[in-house]
Amino acid sequence: MVALAGALTLTVAGATVAHAAGPEPVPRAATAAAAHWTGTWEAAASGTAAALPGTSIRNVVHTSVGGTEVRVRISNRLGTRPLALGGATLARQVPNASTSPNALPGTMRTLTFGGRKKVTVPAGKDVVTDPVTLHVPAAANLLVTLYTPVESGPATYHRSALQTNFLARKGNRTADVTGASYTATTSSWYYVTGVDVRGPHAAGSVVALGDSLTDGSASTPSANRRWPDRLAERLRALPPNGRRGVLNAGVAGNRLLLQGRGPSALARFDADVLSRTGVRTLIVMEGINDIKNAPNQTDPAALGTAYREIVRRAHARGIRVVGVTLTPFGGHGAYTEERERVRRAVNQLIRYGGLFDAVADFDAVVRDPSRPHRMLAAYDPGDHLHFNDAGMRAMADSIDLAGLLGIPKDLAG
Incomplete structure (x- = not known):
């Protein structure tokens, strides 16, 4: 792992303010008792x-x-x-x-x-x-x-x-x-x-970079039932050297390549991923809005190129990257067979293209086996795109923690 940038200082209105300019590394000799x-x-x-x-x-x-x-x-x-x-x-x-x-x-x-x-x-x-x-x-x-x-x-x-x-x-x-x-x-x-905390109870953090599916749209408000919340719950059950904070960098309407609602994932990557504290792993679940929203992305290779750029930039900071397959949206107003073809081609790249350090196959978890272009009814809040609490939980529970963290299976429970 390469050395990561520490904190910078920023002078604002005459005051020197701590400014987290990059992930803060866990010392090599860190133990469960070390505070960071x-x-x-x-x-x-x-x-x-x-x-x-x-x-x-x-x-x-x-x-x-x-x-x-x-x-x-x-x-x-x-x-x-x-x-x-x-x-x-x-x-x-x-x-x-x-x-x-x-x-x-x-x-x-x-x-x-x-x-x-x-x-x-x-x-x-x-x-x-x-x-x-x-x-x-x-x-x-x-x-x-x-x-x-x-x-x-x-x-x-x-x-x-x-x-x-x-x-x-x-x-x-x-x-x-x-x-x-x-x-x-x-x-x-x-x-x-x-928000950052200092203590001995976590060995770094995981950033979830995504759109409304990561932001939690359609999950219960004020209940913290987004899939990153459930992932955090699972990680808290690990021994201290396997625990991680979970940082939700989801933005509803976000796109990978173009500005949608807010800057594109590529444009906001430094601010929302690289500047965060103690980042060890990045989860990338972006691309469905590029496919379904105008101007529609019809070339799977363009998304593949963007994923490679994200991985390159993350690896330069020693950050492990997990790619997430794009979930089905059959029945949604933006669905077409051509867009479904692009989604499946992108998922093949994510699964088998060697782009990522590990893959979380959310598509396989939530799709209806008899109609794989649609999600299971039990996970559908009614718009055929987002996920209810049960769907959020199913996605988070499908993540292999050893693959996520790059640690031995016996440490991941």
Whole structure:
């Protein structure tokens, strides 16, 4: 494995801010007792929305692994003007209440930027907060609250959060433990695109790069039942040297080659994969929107070339790459026999083309054996493209963990 880049520093508004510019390597001599930084949550920037001046935005995010220190990535990557933040906090959400704005008493922490409580993030840039000490369990919800005092132009956000988030329109309410001021809700994450934890409980992270099927469309909202969530659950059951954080870089409507909803997978690869902390493995599930959406991709070789480029760039950072076959969409309004032919040809490339270090054959898991151009009815939420909770679980459970992680079978359970 090649050496990976460590952290850079970024000077923003006079403050030196930690900026995660590449995956952080696990030391060769690392043991289960060694503490290191690992990505525990991600949301890829998918576009922009109208800014929310004078508003405190309480984002609810779900950890995949835990730790005792935390840092948060805040993004103005798609913005066109400097983003002024008048305050930021981190807390644990009250347990067993995924749709509550209330913080667990005693867990509220002020987030700072080079020691300062306020920061201005330049257009096109990310910042990472100073670390704070907080016991963060795996599979817990955190509240990342940001106050945007003035109009800062288009807001970088992740549109399809599948999570209830909260808005307080009465000024800086970032330090509020109770959620009484949070009288409005949003189904998007604003500005927050990553959370890292420091601890001994995971040996790096896995990034899932994909479209709406990875983003979780059609799974139960505020329940964390996307397939990467289920994968994280499986990985948590492994011994510490096999555990990984799982970072969901899915964007609904995303395409591999062209801009769809948000930048293409190739265009956002550095920001959403290579800049993340402790990345050891990448899972690639991209291409169905290139085939079914106009302008339609009709040449399987073009997708193959893009996959090779992703693998080349990942391997240059020592990252293992798992390719995922494209799942069926027969019955969907965009289905045609010609597009089905392209999908099957691409899947042959993924399975047998030697492009990837390992393959997860989601197509084989979810298709109806009697009608292989369609998914099994038990997994279909009704649109014949996305997957319900059962389908999400079936896909995640089909992933060979030894192949995913490149570790011996006996360590993968």
